[in-house]
Amino acid sequence: MSFDTEWAQHKAAVLAQQPSPAMRLNHAPTDGGVPGSPAGSLVAGAASINGNANLLIEIAALLHEGRPDGEASTMARAPRAHADVSAEVLRFARFADDQFKDTVNLLAALATRLKTAGTDFAQVDDDTARSFLSDLLASGRYVQPEAK
Structure with missing residues (x-):
């Protein structure tokens, strides 16, 4: 297939x-x-692009607020747990923290790029409108309503 x-x-x-x-x-x-x-x-519209960028920032902020609790990894430390278990839990906690920070940073970076794209979109949209009006004023001619 x-x-x-x-x-x-x-x-x-x-x-x-x-x-x-x-x-x-x-x-x-x-x-x-x-x-x-x-x-x-x-x-696509500037409002939609900026709204999505704000949504990414909100998601990053919520993730940051719900970050993993450091106290959870201390529960598996010696003498409460075997030394090998303690070492593996600590290794996993460091890995999870690193992945968590990478995710939050990625969302914040995407939001920043999306804000930049929204600004560029608004600039291009503004330039297009200005160009249209300039062309209309330069090559347009007035026709009286009675002459239509």
Whole structure:
């Protein structure tokens, strides 16, 4: 079985399990919810980009607040536990702490890049609007309503 065939089967199984079209992720609204955009097209806006960046920061903050408790690893130290168990628990605690910090830092870095992308998007959008107005003023001509 090819990868494409297997992937199509997995997608069909997931779509069959979804309770409603409103719950579908990674899809544009099927009714063309954004004015002027056809259904199924990708729509980005500065507000959406900034909102998602803020959401990533909130997730990072919640993860930081729920960080692993250092006291949990002290419960398995000698003399409460065997020295080998204590060493392995300490090794795992250091590894888990490192992975945890990496995840929080990754989310914060992604949020920063997304904020930068939102700023760039707004700049490009502004430049496009300015260019349109400049072209309209430079090459446009006034037609009186009676002459239309």
